[in-house]
Amino acid sequence: MSFFQNWRCTNCGNEYELDEVHYLCPQCSKKWIGGEPLIGVLEALFDYPAIKQEWDKQPYPGLFSVLEEKFYPSLPVGNTPLFRPERLNKNLNLPNLFIKNDALNPSGSLKDRASQLVVADAIRLGIDKIVCASTGNAASSLASICAAAGKEAIIFVPKSIPEAKLIQIKVHKAKLYTVSGTYDDAFNSALAYSANNDCLNRNTAFNPLTIEGKKSAGIEIFLQLNDVPDWIIIPVGDGVILGGIYKAFKDLKSAGIIEKLPKLLSVQAESSDAITSYWETGSYHNANHPYTIADSISVKTPANAHWAVNALYQTQGKSVRVSDEEILSDQKYLAQMTGIFAEPSSAAVFSGLKKALTQKWIKPEDKIVLLITGTGLKDINAVRL
Numbered sequence: 577m578s579f580f581q582n583w584r585c586t587n588c589g590n591e592y593e594l595d596e597v598h599y600l601c602p603q604c605s606k607k608w609i610g611g612e613p614l615i616g617v618l619e620a621l622f623d624y625p626a627i628k629q630e631w632d633k634q635p636y637p638g639l640f641s642v643l644e645e646k647f648y649p650s651l652p653v654g655n656t657p658l659f660r661p662e663r664l665n666k667n668l669n670l671p672n673l674f675i676k677n678d679a680l681n682p683s684g685s686l687k688d689r690a691s692q693l694v695v696a697d698a699i700r701l702g703i704d705k706i707v708c709a710s711t712g713n714a715a716s717s718l719a720s721i722c723a724a725a726g727k728e729a730i731i732f733v734p735k736s737i738p739e740a741k742l743i744q745i746k747v748h749k750a751k752l753y754t755v756s757g758t759y760d761d762a763f764n765s766a767l768a769y770s771a772n773n774d775c776l777n778r779n780t781a782f783n784p785l786t787i788e789g790k791k792s793a794g795i796e797i798f799l800q801l802n803d804v805p806d807w808i809i810i811p812v813g814d815g816v817i818l819g820g821i822y823k824a825f826k827d828l829k830s831a832g833i834i835e836k837l838p839k840l841l842s843v844q845a846e847s848s849d850a851i852t853s854y855w856e857t858g859s860y861h862n863a864n865h866p867y868t869i870a871d872s873i874s875v876k877t878p879a880n881a882h883w884a885v886n887a888l889y890q891t892q893g894k895s896v897r898v899s900d901e902e903i904l905s906d907q908k909y910l911a912q913m914t915g916i917f918a919e920p921s922s923a924a925v926f927s928g929l930k931k932a933l934t935q936k937w938i939k940p941e942d943k944i945v946l947l948i949t950g951t952g953l954k955d956i957n958a959v960r961l
């Protein structure tokens with residue numbers, strides 16, 4: 577059973593039925609020019625009173641899913657552990673700090689949540705091919721989940737992607753196109769491909785199921801804590817994880833399950849800070865030179881920038897920049913203090929936490945969740961020992 581009702585355009589508010597549109601709002605996307613954040617990203621609306629009734633009998637994240645779970649590929653995704661890293665808590669004197677370890681997904685990153693839902697849609701619609709642009713993890717994730725479902729993954733990535741992510745794409749036998757240029761160029765190539773071929777497009781935020789898929793991490797955090805945390809710290813590239821976590825708590829609130837929203841702390845690499853400067857100034861500019869060791873958050877034009885900044889405003893969240901040096905040193909610190917080897921983009925959340933403590937945005941007694949989004953084994957060459 578699904579309690580999905582309609583898609584609603586986050587720009588103009590128009591509503592659409594499930595299969596009336598699959599990507600952006602047809603009206604607003606006419607105004608979208610390449611090289612800018614997407615306009616007309618869709619959000620899912622649900623029958624919230626009906627969800628609440630079921631939730632009170634037995635709560636689980638699937639109640640907030642756009643698609644019936646019978647369409648999901650058989651490979652399990654999500655349900656990742658949330659725990660108190662005791663040595664870290666003692667060392668930093670942060671008694672209520674938790675880690676949500678989403679590196680424990682099948683392909684080693686949170687991206688599997690989005691891929692799961694998009695592949696479920698392909699199963700539902702009887703579509704055999706799914707195309708995707710990626711800095712690496714979305715691609716390795718789509719390749720893995722397509723393999724489980726017997727679908728063909730078609731991948732556009734920049735040349736610079738870490739070797740392990742490339743191997744993942746190849747081992748699952750996805751069709752690979754390496755684009756000369758950046759992730760942003762790969763994004764456009766994947767759009768052109770799906771415009772001319774019979775397939776689904778999994779580009780992040782462009783396909784609203786990516787946001788809805790990543791949402792399940794937020795619902796799980798609430799269920800595992802049995803509480804709304806004060807802060808959730810999230811690494812931000814395109815702003816889809818941030819948007820998805822926000823949507824989780826917004827949906828829980830709409831269903832009358834919670835009253836307050838958690839504050840969201842967005843963490844970006846210094847060079848890849850378009851959402852941070854948008855949040856600071858209220859006006860949008862591309863990141864000039866988005867090169868960072870944290871490849872998964874290296875984005876010039878964040879696809880979901882408008883939604884992400886709105887999520888920060890609505891939750892009274894904040895956004896910080898962290899340097900590659902901080903990330904690399906915190907990657908080691910986290911590994912040595914918690915046992916978790918996170919990829920640089922994920923280790924960045926710890927650098928962000930330190931900044932927010934220094935600024936006194938986050939208080940030591942706050943209930944804090946660090947979202948670890950990807951495993952360090954994906955990019956061993958980044959590590960500085």
Ligand SMILES: *Cc1c(COP(=O)(O)O)cnc(C)c1O
Binds near residue numbers: 815949
């Ligand atoms: C994709 C990714 C991010 C950033 O997510 P966005 O939705 O692009 O903001 C962070 N960490 C990891 C490991 C990722 O793969």
Ligand SMILES: [Zn+2]
Binds near residue numbers: 587589603
């Ligand atoms: Zn619209």
